[in-house]
Amino acid sequence: MGPGHPPVNAMKRLLVIFPVFVLWAVPASAHVGSPDVFVEGNAGPYKLFVTVRVPQVIPGIAEVEIRSESNDVSQIRIAPMQLTGPGSQYAPAPESAERSKDDPQFFRGSLWLMEFGSLQVRIEADGASGKGLLAVPIPAVAQRTLPMQRSLGLLLFALMTVLALAMVSIVAAAVREGNLSPGATPPAARGRRVRFAGAMAGLVVAAVLCVGGLWWRADARQYASHIYTPPEIEATVSASGQLILHAKPMRMASGNPRRPEDVIGFNDLILDHEHLMHLFLVRNPGMDVFWHLHPERAGSGSFMQNLPAMPAGHYQIFADVVLSSGFPVTMIGQIDLPSGIAGAMAGKPLTGDDSGIEGSTIASDANATAEYPLPDGGRMLWQQDGQSLRAGVPLILRFHPTDRAGNPAQDLEPYMGMAAHAAIVRSDGSVFAHVHPTGSVPMASFELAQASLPGSLGGGAPASMKMEMPREKIAPEISIPYGFPKPGMYRIFVQVKRAGQIQTAVFDALVQ
Ligand SMILES: [Cu+2]
Numbered sequence: 001m002g003p004g005h006p007p008v009n010a011m012k013r014l015l016v017i018f019p020v021f022v023l024w025a026v027p028a029s030a031h032v033g034s035p036d037v038f039v040e041g042n043a044g045p046y047k048l049f050v051t052v053r054v055p056q057v058i059p060g061i062a063e064v065e066i067r068s069e070s071n072d073v074s075q076i077r078i079a080p081m082q083l084t085g086p087g088s089q090y091a092p093a094p095e096s097a098e099r100s101k102d103d104p105q106f107f108r109g110s111l112w113l114m115e116f117g118s119l120q121v122r123i124e125a126d127g128a129s130g131k132g133l134l135a136v137p138i139p140a141v142a143q144r145t146l147p148m149q150r151s152l153g154l155l156l157f158a159l160m161t162v163l164a165l166a167m168v169s170i171v172a173a174a175v176r177e178g179n180l181s182p183g184a185t186p187p188a189a190r191g192r193r194v195r196f197a198g199a200m201a202g203l204v205v206a207a208v209l210c211v212g213g214l215w216w217r218a219d220a221r222q223y224a225s226h227i228y229t230p231p232e233i234e235a236t237v238s239a240s241g242q243l244i245l246h247a248k249p250m251r252m253a254s255g256n257p258r259r260p261e262d263v264i265g266f267n268d269l270i271l272d273h274e275h276l277m278h279l280f281l282v283r284n285p286g287m288d289v290f291w292h293l294h295p296e297r298a299g300s301g302s303f304m305q306n307l308p309a310m311p312a313g314h315y316q317i318f319a320d321v322v323l324s325s326g327f328p329v330t331m332i333g334q335i336d337l338p339s340g341i342a343g344a345m346a347g348k349p350l351t352g353d354d355s356g357i358e359g360s361t362i363a364s365d366a367n368a369t370a371e372y373p374l375p376d377g378g379r380m381l382w383q384q385d386g387q388s389l390r391a392g393v394p395l396i397l398r399f400h401p402t403d404r405a406g407n408p409a410q411d412l413e414p415y416m417g418m419a420a421h422a423a424i425v426r427s428d429g430s431v432f433a434h435v436h437p438t439g440s441v442p443m444a445s446f447e448l449a450q451a452s453l454p455g456s457l458g459g460g461a462p463a464s465m466k467m468e469m470p471r472e473k474i475a476p477e478i479s480i481p482y483g484f485p486k487p488g489m490y491r492i493f494v495q496v497k498r499a500g501q502i503q504t505a506v507f508d509a510l511v512q
Contacts, residue, residue, distance in 0.1 A: 031440065032230050032318065032330050033431040034424075037138055038394055038481040039439035039446070043125040044132015046073050049481055050439075051394040052121055052138055057146060059114045062138065064121060065394065066097060066107040072128035075099075076107040083118040083137050083326040083445065088452040091122055116140050116226075116252070118327040120449045135449035137441045139327050141228035141252060145220065164205045171201035228252060233319050233331035237307065245279070245295060245303040245319060247331055266301045268324045272444035273416040275353070277303055278320040278434060280423050281335075283313045287425060287491045290504065291356035295319075311358065312339035318423075318432045326448040328441065330432060353416050355495060355502035362427055362491050363508040372505040377404040380494060380505035389511040391487045397422070399478040399494050399505070412474035415497035417443070420478040427489040439481045484511040 037052040047069040055061050064078050077094035081087055097109030113119060119138040124131065175197040176186050231250040237243055247266040269276050275294040283289035289311055295303035303319075317333035357375070371381045383398040399420065401409040415421060424433045438446050484490060492507040 031328075031431075031433045032332060032429075033426070034433040034440070034485045036394075036483055036485065037136060037440055038435075038483055039134075039136045039441060040396070040479070040481045041134050041136075041438060041446070042132065043123055043134035045129035046070060046125045046127065046132050048123065048125065048134055049394070049396070050121075050123065050134070050136050051481075051483065052136060054138060054140065055113055058116060058140055058142060059112060062111045062113050062121070064097060064109045064111060064123075066109075066123065068105045068107070068125070071105055073105070073107075073125050074128070075126040076109070077124040077126075078109050078111055079122045079124075080111045080113055080119055080138070081122060082115075083120045083135075083449055083452065085325070088120070094122070094124055113138070113140050116142065118323070118325040118445070120452065122453075133453045135453055137326055137328075137445035137449045139445075142223065142226055145224055145227065160209070164209065167205050168198055168201045172198040226251070230330055230332045233317060233333040235317055235333050235335040237335065237337065241307050243295070243305040243307050243335070244298070245277075245305070245317075245333070247301045247303070247319075247321075249301065250329065252327075264323060264329075266321060266329075269321050270324050270326075270444050270448075272320065272322045272328075272442045273418060275416070276321065279303075279305060280318040280320075280432070280434070281310075281315045281356075282318070282423075282425055282429070283311070284316050284429065286361035287427065288361050289313065289315075289356070289358050290423070290493050290506070291354070292421070292423065292493075292495065292504075293354045293356075294352065307337075308354070308356065310337055310356075312337050316429050318425075318434075320434050320442065322442050322444040326445040328445055330434075332432075353502070355504060357493070357504040357506060359506045362489060364489065372507060374401070374498075374503040374505060376498060376501060376503055378402050378409055378498070378503070379406070380496075380503075380507075382507050389484060389509055391484050391511050394481065394483040397480040397482055397492070399480075401476050401478070401496055401498070401503070401505075408476035409496075409498060410473075410476065411499050412476055413497045413500070414474060415495060415502060419474045419496070420480065421495045422480055423493045424482065424484075425491050425493075426486075427491065431485055431488075431490070433482065435480050435482050437478060437480055484509075487511050 035054050037054065039050045041048060041050070049067040049069070051065040053063040062080070066076055076097040078097050079092050079094035081091055095109055095111065097107040100106040100108065111121065117140060119140050121136045121138055123134045123136065125134070172194050176190055176194045180186060232248060234246040234248070235243060249266070250264045252262050252264060272278065276297055277295050279293045279295050281291040281293070291308070291310065293305050295305035298304035315335050315337065317335060319331040319333070320328065321331070322328050370384065371379050373379055379402045381400040381402065383400060387395070389395070401412065403409050403411070412419065418436050420437060422435050424435060425431065433440055436443065478494070478496065488511055490509045490511055492509060494505045494507065496503055
């Protein structure tokens with residue numbers, strides 16, 4: 001894909017990996033347990049809703065689904081490549097996405113992802129209004145090893161047995177009948193030599209199988225050591241009420257076969273909507289307290305945050321950062337705030353973009369909440385159009401903030417450059433996604449991806465980015481593309497800024 005590993009090398013790697021049959025699951029990202037990528041953005045004149053289902057294994061096939069908002073797109077082509085670095089300059093030949101027969105605005109295609117790390121899917125749309133490009137960042141990592149299918153295992157074992165026995169019998173036959181004239185019977189004296197040769201051949205075959213088995217296991221172990229799990233972050237609270245976070249270095253498989261893994265120390269980060277880290281604290285169980293904070297760097301791999309006055313309890317930590325490659329990482333951790341400490345520390349007043357809310361306990365089995373009273377007296381409505389939420393189905397979450405009189409809020413301001421931020425958390429904490437009107441990828445990764453586009457064809461800036469202009473008005477309709485990864489109860493925290501104040505709405509959703 002990049003100049004460092006052209007397709008030939010990639011094929012070689014595939015050939016080396018293929019006989020081992022250890023397949024990896026990929027994905028993960030600025031998320032926990034929510035590997036697929038959802039993006040809404042502009043490819044030149046066309047607005048596209050893109051879903052990339054990252055493959056179960058790498059090398060593996062990513063499924064790309066694209067819905068065009070308008071009906072003037074005639075062709076869409078897609079290609080995978082690196083997000084940053086030299087590999088982002090040379091696009092491979094793109095493949096055509098197939099247009100649905102039933103729905104001419106829907107396109108579907110699949111792509112081989114051959115390497116790990118920070119990739120992008122480059123989308124080329126062509127139609128009545130000309131050409132346009134959109135780049136969708138894809139974090140590609142291994143999440144688990146897939147076991148071999150039992151039927152395949154049995155088949156391979158049977159083939160191996162046949163081959164091994166055949167090898168022994170060929171050697172025995174060669175010794176028994178190798179230099180006889182046609183039609184002659186082998187002399188009885190050869191019997192011992194035949195048995196000896198057969199036994200030796202059996203030993204050699206067994207030795208080869210043993211070495212093969214060791215190789216297989218060594219390879220599987222090496223892969224297993226590269227499986228991505230969200231890195232953990234250690235959290236402590238100082239007597240003065242400062243939360244100290246320490247990120248342990250993370251190992252991650254790289255795309256380069258000569259450099260099988262990178263060790264990431266979390267010093268090489270880029271700003272993601274104006275902050276190095278977005279820290280989310282969710283009190284458990286119940287998810288009734290939620291904070292969205294922005295710690296400052298405090299030395300190598302460490303971050304520091306003055307805590308606001310917070311109720312005591314057990315908090316789950318999700319800490320989002322973006323590596324300079326554009327790869328998003330969510331670190332996870334826990335912290336207990338005993339009432340003594342929480343009581344003792346008055347808590348610093350909230351500053352800047354920090355915000356939080358204390359609400360009710362998550363519903364256990366409710367269908368989706370439809371509206372939420374905002375702290376400023378307005379409301380946030382969730383427009384659901386009577387649709388039930390289903391796992392694995394991409395959708396646009398639509399929210400409408402209203403003022404006290406119930407009219408659409410006209411005083412929305414950009415909050416960290418965007419119309420809205422949302423955190424989607426499953427009730428057991430196994431899913432966490434930090435999403436925006438652009439979609440499920442961090443703004444920093446999205447901007448890097450658009451910057452890699454050649455020339456002026458890229459019109460990638462999504463509606464939300466255009467709102468970045470400080471005094472531009474934000475329409476009171478928030479749309480966030482997402483897809484729930486699995487069934488269960490979810491809590492969605494939606495944050496907007498009105499009249500200088502950050503408002504958080506809380507919605508519960510049962511996903512089938
Ligand atoms: Cu955000």
